[in-house]
Amino acid sequence: xxxxxxxVAGGTTxxxxxxxxxxxxxxxxxxxxxxxxxxxxxxxxxASTAPIDSPDFALLLPAPGKVICCGLNYSDHILExxxxxxxxxxxxxxxADTLCSATDDIVLYGASDKVDWEVELAVVIxxxxxxxDRAEASxxxxxxxxxxxxxxxxxxxxxxxxxxGKAFDxxxxxxxxxxxxxxxxxxxxxxxxxxxNGEEMQRxxxxxxxxxxADLVSYVSQFTxxxxxxxxxxxxxxxxxxGMTPPRFLADGDVLTTTVEGIGTLTNRIxxxxxxx
Amino acid sequence: xxxxxxxVAGGTTxxxxxxxxxxxxxxxxxxxxxxxxxxxxxxxxxASTAPIDSPDFALLLPAPGKVICCGLNYSDHILExxxxxxxxxxxxxxxADTLCSATDDIVLYGASDKVDWEVELAVVIxxxxxxxDRAEASxxxxxxxxxxxxxxxxxxxxxxxxxxGKAFDxxxxxxxxxxxxxxxxxxxxxxxxxxxNGEEMQRxxxxxxxxxxADLVSYVSQFTxxxxxxxxxxxxxxxxxxGMTPPRFLADGDVLTTTVEGIGTLTNRIxxxxxxx
Numbered sequence: 001x002x003x004x005x006x007x008v009a010g011g012t013t014x015x016x017x018x019x020x021x022x023x024x025x026x027x028x029x030x031x032x033x034x035x036x037x038x039x040x041x042x043x044x045x046x047a048s049t050a051p052i053d054s055p056d057f058a059l060l061l062p063a064p065g066k067v068i069c070c071g072l073n074y075s076d077h078i079l080e081x082x083x084x085x086x087x088x089x090x091x092x093x094x095x096a097d098t099l100c101s102a103t104d105d106i107v108l109y110g111a112s113d114k115v116d117w118e119v120e121l122a123v124v125i126x127x128x129x130x131x132x133d134r135a136e137a138s139x140x141x142x143x144x145x146x147x148x149x150x151x152x153x154x155x156x157x158x159x160x161x162x163x164x165g166k167a168f169d170x171x172x173x174x175x176x177x178x179x180x181x182x183x184x185x186x187x188x189x190x191x192x193x194x195x196x197n198g199e200e201m202q203r204x205x206x207x208x209x210x211x212x213x214a215d216l217v218s219y220v221s222q223f224t225x226x227x228x229x230x231x232x233x234x235x236x237x238x239x240x241x242x243g244m245t246p247p248r249f250l251a252d253g254d255v256l257t258t259t260v261e262g263i264g265t266l267t268n269r270i271x272x273x274x275x276x277x
Numbered sequence: 278x279x280x281x282x283x284x285v286a287g288g289t290t291x292x293x294x295x296x297x298x299x300x301x302x303x304x305x306x307x308x309x310x311x312x313x314x315x316x317x318x319x320x321x322x323x324a325s326t327a328p329i330d331s332p333d334f335a336l337l338l339p340a341p342g343k344v345i346c347c348g349l350n351y352s353d354h355i356l357e358x359x360x361x362x363x364x365x366x367x368x369x370x371x372x373a374d375t376l377c378s379a380t381d382d383i384v385l386y387g388a389s390d391k392v393d394w395e396v397e398l399a400v401v402i403x404x405x406x407x408x409x410d411r412a413e414a415s416x417x418x419x420x421x422x423x424x425x426x427x428x429x430x431x432x433x434x435x436x437x438x439x440x441x442g443k444a445f446d447x448x449x450x451x452x453x454x455x456x457x458x459x460x461x462x463x464x465x466x467x468x469x470x471x472x473x474n475g476e477e478m479q480r481x482x483x484x485x486x487x488x489x490x491a492d493l494v495s496y497v498s499q500f501t502x503x504x505x506x507x508x509x510x511x512x513x514x515x516x517x518x519x520g521m522t523p524p525r526f527l528a529d530g531d532v533l534t535t536t537v538e539g540i541g542t543l544t545n546r547i548x549x550x551x552x553x554x
Contacts, residue, residue: 066372071438090436093370093444095343097501109408111499130446131386155500159367161348162438167370168500169407222388223432223445224374 001043001180005029007056016043017177021051030178031061031229034126034142059101060145060175061124066230067094068220069120069149069166073235074208080238089211089219092162094172094233102146102175102266106256107273108168112152115250115270118236119194119202119258121186122147123213124178125230129221137218140226143180144213146260147233148173148194148268153242153249173258173266174231184262187212191261192237196254204237211235278320278457282306284333293320294454298328307455308338308506311403311419336378337422337452338401343507344371345497346397346426346443350512351485357515366488366496369439371449371510379423379452379543383533384550385445389429392527392547395513396471396479396535398463399424400490401455402507406498414495417503420457421490423537424510425450425471425545430519430526450535450543451508461539464489468538469514473531481514488512 002017003025014027023046027033033042071090072078078085100106108115126142149172156165166172184190189207193200206212211219216232226232241248250256252272259265279294280302291304300323304310310319348367349355355362377383385392403419426449433442461467466484470477483489488496493509503509518525527533529549536542 065374068440086436088435088441090438091441092438093372093440095370095501097342152500158365159363160437161367161369163345163370163440164365164368164497164500169502220441223429223441224372225446 001183002177003030003033004055004175004177005058005060006052007058008052012058015052015055016046018047022055023047023049023051029058029062031063034124034228057102057176059099060178061099061229061231063096064229064231065227066224067096067098067233068231069094069233070211070216070235071162073210074204074237075210076204076208076238077236077240080243085210089216091220092166094167097169098167098172100170100173100268102173103268104170104173105269105271106150106171106173107271109273112154113249114153114242116151116153116241117194117196117201117250117256118149118151118240119192119260120147120149120233120236121190121192121206121260122174123217123232123234125217125226125232126228128225128227129217130225132218132221134214134218137214137221140217141181141213142228143178144184144186144263145174145178146258146263146266148256148258148266149233149236173268175266176264179263193259194239195257196250201241202237202239206234208237209234278460279454280307280310281332281452281454282335282337283329284335285329289335292329292332293323295324299332300324300326300328306335306339308340311401311505334379334453336376337455338376338506338508340373341506341508342504343501344373344375344510346371346510347488347493347512348439350487351481351514352487353481353485353515354513354517357520362487366493368497369443371444374446375444375449377447377450377545379450380545381447381450382546382548383427383448383450384548386550389431390526391430391519393428393430393518394471394473394478394527394533395426395428395517396469396537397424397426397510397513398467398469398483398537399451400494400509400511402494402503402509403505405502405504406494407502409495409498411491411495414491414498417494418458418490419505420455421461421463421540422451422455423535423540423543425533425535425543426510426513450545452543453541456540470536471516472534473527478518479514479516483511485514486511
């Protein structure tokens, strides 16, 4: 099953894909749906409503409490960055403000000259989990979406901690849809890829993840509670701009496309605005 | 002026200290007060209400959207850790779940053997700030509180990113009160100190901060929006347990006291509970 958050008159609505058409659910967005343990009970009634014409994808999850990211999780990307395979997941945090929709422009304000791409599979939490084992973690995963952990490499590398290069407001696109866990198997493998102006930069497969979705959710839950709508980003494969010779970064007008098999494609234009905007 | 969040029948209330007595404000907590730009207008009316007897300090700010922390910001602590004085602030993120009150037990679930202390001055944001300069940052600071960035050094040092050792639920005490910016001058200097079972471990002064409160708020606001009630922790001086020879860490039953001059003292007992709790 696929859900999305769509723009409608006066705001947004969660919607469900039924036979290729989007039908509104009685929630403002997918995050609000997931927060209601009985959201699946509303799907049958949605089928009898008129489909939404020309769906306009809004921010899938506008207010997750946590967006926890794993770096260095694809073996090819780890080798590209000159590092060894890890014993523990390397984790950092984003806030909900960092997210933007599958079609939003990614607006920069002149602060960074090294804006890089990182296609990622994102895990969406469905039930609250505290210190859960792998089985409990699997059960807590509602499903998946796509993300691009757009990174300001100059800021990321100013200090030992990556956070400031990973936390620019409205620069991490997610979406376009949320796919329930029963419909996708990242361990078996989902192709993930990223292109700039149509030129493929990254291609990987989630079967290469050192720490899979259940590993990451269980690990994170050992120290902090995960709740419905929270996101865990699983890391990126090789092919980032920083790893190229010479390095390559995003510029004003570039179109970044981010694709995860079975989920869909994010299409975001880079726009450099005046710093005073 | 001093505000606090106090436990009352049925929940909590924001309160203001008037001549040494706490009077309820019409907000559930200090965060809710700060979210109302007109909160100061409610103080006069509070004076005519009966004071709250035996004030019981609850979590000062239960739900800040952001808790952004600066590491390596006191020159003595930087030297203690074997590092050079920084050009840019080293920043990492916590979530609201990481916070606990000035009197809460800090409950651990057996996951860490290296629980360390870090007294910090915490900046409390009063108005929304986006890409603000130093003057705008100063104006956006509502005031200050005390914090202890209790850190699980084993988890912190498992990978290059500190987040996982800094984000255990309910392990960062803040409070006991919020003091408005007009009443304190950290640049002129506030003594900060930390003791374990009454034995002083850390002593520093905010006059030694490499990046002061306005520097940090301005810097953070270049990449992410800060809003009323958000916290910026300013780093810790020398004397952490990890820096001792041999290293020294917190154990079950230890009492951690954390004091910032002009704000007050946090008193938190360490409690090691079963991992299954």
